Amino acid sequence: MAAIVEPAKKSYFFGKGYTDLGDTIKGAWQRNFTSIGKYKDKIGESRANGDSGAIVVIKFVCNVFAMLAILICGSIITAIVSVFHIVILLLFMLIVYIGFSVIWLTDRIYLQTHKIFTACNECKEKSLIPTYICPKCGAQHRNLTPGVYGILHRTCNCGEKLPTTFFNGRRNLAAICPHCGTPLSDRETVPICIPIVGGRSVGKTAFITAFSKEFFDEVAPTHSWDLEFYNDKKKQIYGEIETDFTHGSTRMTKRPSDINEASSVSFSFFVKGKEFKPERLVHVYDIAGEVFTDNNENEIQKQYEYCQGIAMIIDPFAIPSVRNRLEDQLTPEDIAGIGVADIDEIIDSFLNKLREVTGLNDKKMSSVPLAVIISKIDSANLQNEIGDMAVRRTMSAQPQVFNDYFNTEDYLCREFLRNNGMTSFLNNINSRFSNNRFFSCSAIGHTRDHGRYVPSGVLPPMQWLFDNADSSMRKSWNDIQFPNKVLEIKQAV
Numbered sequence: 182m183a184a185i186v187e188p189a190k191k192s193y194f195f196g197k198g199y200t201d202l203g204d205t206i207k208g209a210w211q212r213n214f215t216s217i218g219k220y221k222d223k224i225g226e227s228r229a230n231g232d233s234g235a236i237v238v239i240k241f242v243c244n245v246f247a248m249l250a251i252l253i254c255g256s257i258i259t260a261i262v263s264v265f266h267i268v269i270l271l272l273f274m275l276i277v278y279i280g281f282s283v284i285w286l287t288d289r290i291y292l293q294t295h296k297i298f299t300a301c302n303e304c305k306e307k308s309l310i311p312t313y314i315c316p317k318c319g320a321q322h323r324n325l326t327p328g329v330y331g332i333l334h335r336t337c338n339c340g341e342k343l344p345t346t347f348f349n350g351r352r353n354l355a356a357i358c359p360h361c362g363t364p365l366s367d368r369e370t371v372p373i374c375i376p377i378v379g380g381r382s383v384g385k386t387a388f389i390t391a392f393s394k395e396f397f398d399e400v401a402p403t404h405s406w407d408l409e410f411y412n413d414k415k416k417q418i419y420g421e422i423e424t425d426f427t428h429g430s431t432r433m434t435k436r437p438s439d440i441n442e443a444s445s446v447s448f449s450f451f452v453k454g455k456e457f458k459p460e461r462l463v464h465v466y467d468i469a470g471e472v473f474t475d476n477n478e479n480e481i482q483k484q485y486e487y488c489q490g491i492a493m494i495i496d497p498f499a500i501p502s503v504r505n506r507l508e509d510q511l512t513p514e515d516i517a518g519i520g521v522a523d524i525d526e527i528i529d530s531f532l533n534k535l536r537e538v539t540g541l542n543d544k545k546m547s548s549v550p551l552a553v554i555i556s557k558i559d560s561a562n563l564q565n566e567i568g569d570m571a572v573r574r575t576m577s578a579q580p581q582v583f584n585d586y587f588n589t590e591d592y593l594c595r596e597f598l599r600n601n602g603m604t605s606f607l608n609n610i611n612s613r614f615s616n617n618r619f620f621s622c623s624a625i626g627h628t629r630d631h632g633r634y635v636p637s638g639v640l641p642p643m644q645w646l647f648d649n650a651d652s653s654m655r656k657s658w659n660d661i662q663f664p665n666k667v668l669e670i671k672q673a674v
Contacts, residue, residue, distance in 0.1 A: 188320040188338045189330040192277075202270050206263045213255045217248045277332070285327040288346045292369070296651075297347075298487070300372045300464060302411065302447045304361035305483035311356040311365050317341035323359055325351055352459075366411050367462045370451065373650045374484055375643070376466040379494035380527045383520040384556035387431040387624035388494055389467055391636035392643050393419065393448060394426045400640065404454065404657055411449035411462070418448050426634045429625055445482055456657045485535050489650030490550040492642055493531070496520035497555050497563060502601045510561035514628050528609050550649040551614040552642040555594055559623035559637075567593045567621040569637065587618070587641065591667045594619035618645055618667050 292298070292309060299308045313325045318339035325335070327345050334342045334349075344350040352368040377385045397419070401408050410416040425431055445468040452461040466484055485491075498504045498511070499520040508516065558568045565571055572590050576583045583589040598607055598619075610617050620642040626635030645663055648655040 187322055187324060187330050187335075188315070189322065189343075190336045190338065191329050192331050192335075202267065205266055209259045209263055213259045216255065217252060281327050281332045284332055284346060288326060288348075291347055295459065296371055297369050297459065298372065299356075299358070299365060299367060299369075300374055300462075300484065300487065301358040301361060301363055301365065302449055302464065303363040304358060305445065306358065306360040307483060307487045308359050310359075311368060312359040313343070313351065313368075314355040314357065315339060315341050315343060316354065321357070325354075364412075367451075370459050370462040371457070371651065372462045372464060372487075373647060373654070374464045374466070374488040375490050375492060375646055375650070376445075376468075376482075376484055376488055377492045377494060378468070378531055380496070380499070380520050380524075382518050383494045383496040383499070384431075384624055385467055385494050387425075387629075388492070388554070388556065388622070388639060389448060389465055390422045390425050390431060391624040391634055391639040393422050393465070394634065395636060395640055396643075400658065400660075401452070403660075406457075406657075407453040409451040409453065411451065415447075415449050418446075419450075422448070428630065429627065429632045429634055430630050431625070445484065447484075454657065456653050461651065461654065482534065488549065490552065490646035492552045492554055492646060493528075494554050494556050495524050495527075496557060497597075497601075498557065498560070499524060500598075500601050500603060507561035507563070512560075512628050514630070515557075515560050518629060524603065525606050525609075528606055532609070532613060548616070549614065550646055551610065551617040552646055553594070553610060553617060553619045554642050555597070555619070555621045556624060558621045559626055560628075564621075564623070567597045568623075585664050587620075587645075587661065588664050588667055590621060591619045594621055616649065618642070618663070620645075 297309075299311045300306075301308070310324060310326060313322045314320070315322065315337045318337060318341065320337055320339065322335075322337070322343065325343060325345055327333070330336075331345055333345060335345055336342055343354065347369055354368070356365045356368050357363060358365055377389055379385050397408060400406075410419065421432070445466050447464045447466045449462065449464045452463060454460075464484070466488075468482070496519060498507070498515075504519065511519075555567060558564045567590070571593055572586055575593060576586065576589050583592070595607060598604075620638060622636070622638030622642070624634070624636050624639055626637060641661055644658055644661055647658060648663065
């Protein structure tokens with residue numbers, strides 16, 4: 182692959198230094214041979230001046246000896262001086278190269294150890310270093326790192342000096358995605374990328390609404406975190422979230438008709454606090470359910486390749502046996518909002534998408550934490566089967582077995598699915614994702630459009646995913662201490 186040519190001037194020691202070295206050595210030898218030529222010319226001048234034969238012979242011998250002296254001694258001295266010059270310059274170059282390598286390696290290790298990368302919120306491509314923009318002329322620097330164009334700084338072709346490392350201000354420059362050119366607000370932050378997946382009408386958007394509002398209003402203030410919207414577009418999304426939360430409504434996730442629009446939309450915001458150096462950038466992805474299940478997205482969903490966790494929402498009333506048993510307890514609005522996609526087909530579609538879109542093999546997929554969330558438990562008194570009341574009742578009945586709230590919830594959710602013909606779905610989850618946990622929740626808390634949201638069970642699955650994604654987040658957002666394993670209770674029963 183051809184090297185990237187940057188709109189910058191190469192460092193002296195990576196370009197002009199070699200030219201100067203060659204010119205200096207070449208010039209020294211030329212001067213040596215020029216001196217020989219002068220003595221040769223003096224022999225001819227002696228004859229032309231009409232000197233006597235003896236004088237001509239004496240001058241001839243003297244000039245020949247002078248030429249031999251320059252040829253032998255001068256060449257030796259020139260060679261010694263040239264070697265000395267080469268050694269001195271190469272020594273300086275070696276120091277510069279070592280310094281460049283150390284600084285480049287330090288910069289790269291910092292990015293890698295802090296899990297810093299850029300996730301474009303439009304094309305979803307991942308980049309370690311975005312394309313930075315020169316503040317003076319707007320030139321695009323695609324690899325603004327220590328290198329041949331400079332170690333701590335590089336000089337743009339316009340003369341502007343640009344920092345090349347994380348510790349001297351590189352992240353303060355404007356940047357764009359190197360793949361699609363979208364302006365980026367995140368430069369060298371730590372992303373936490375969580376896709377919310379599921380079929381149509383399962384409650385993904387309501388879940389994101391409830392989580393976002395509770396995170397902004399409760400979690401962040403409790404932990405003294407400062408939150409900042411990624412850009413004005415994300416701020417506008419939060420305005421819609423607040424409106425929906427107040428009125429108890431939820432919008433259908435837009436299915437874009439323009440193929441140039443992104444099918445997956447992220448609600449993105451920065452989390453800043455003394456424990457987050459650098460700050461965290463949360464991307465919560467939403468995609469229309471029919472687009473997700475039909476596999477006809479406008480863009481490749483690259484976020485699945487680098488996401489640190491996945492939340493899968495399932496509508497319990499999309500399970501035939503559950504709907505048949507409880508449909509008479511549902512309101513007409515609840516019935517109209519039941520997800521229509523088959524849950525087994527959703528998981529199959531999702532697994533195929535992970536393989537095709539990202540190239541992840543089964544081993545890599547198994548390492549991605551998966552939170553399976555059964556939604557809408559406020560409807561038809563489903564909370565009595567898998568909600569808070571059921572969890573506490575089970576823990577009271579068998580305290581020697583069910584001694585942890587969230588392991589009990591996980592067990593009840595799995596048993597609920599198993600008892601309603603979803604064994605194949607459970608086996609698929611367990612075989613493909615080694616780190617999975619089941620939750621139940623009610624995002625709205627009541628029938629849609631019947632008043633302000635009263636969410637329950639929304640924060641725990643997201644905290645579990647955040648805990649798995651980021652060690653600093655796990656230390657700080659520790660409202661819940663999740664057990665390491667979820668299968669111990671099931672095996673003990």
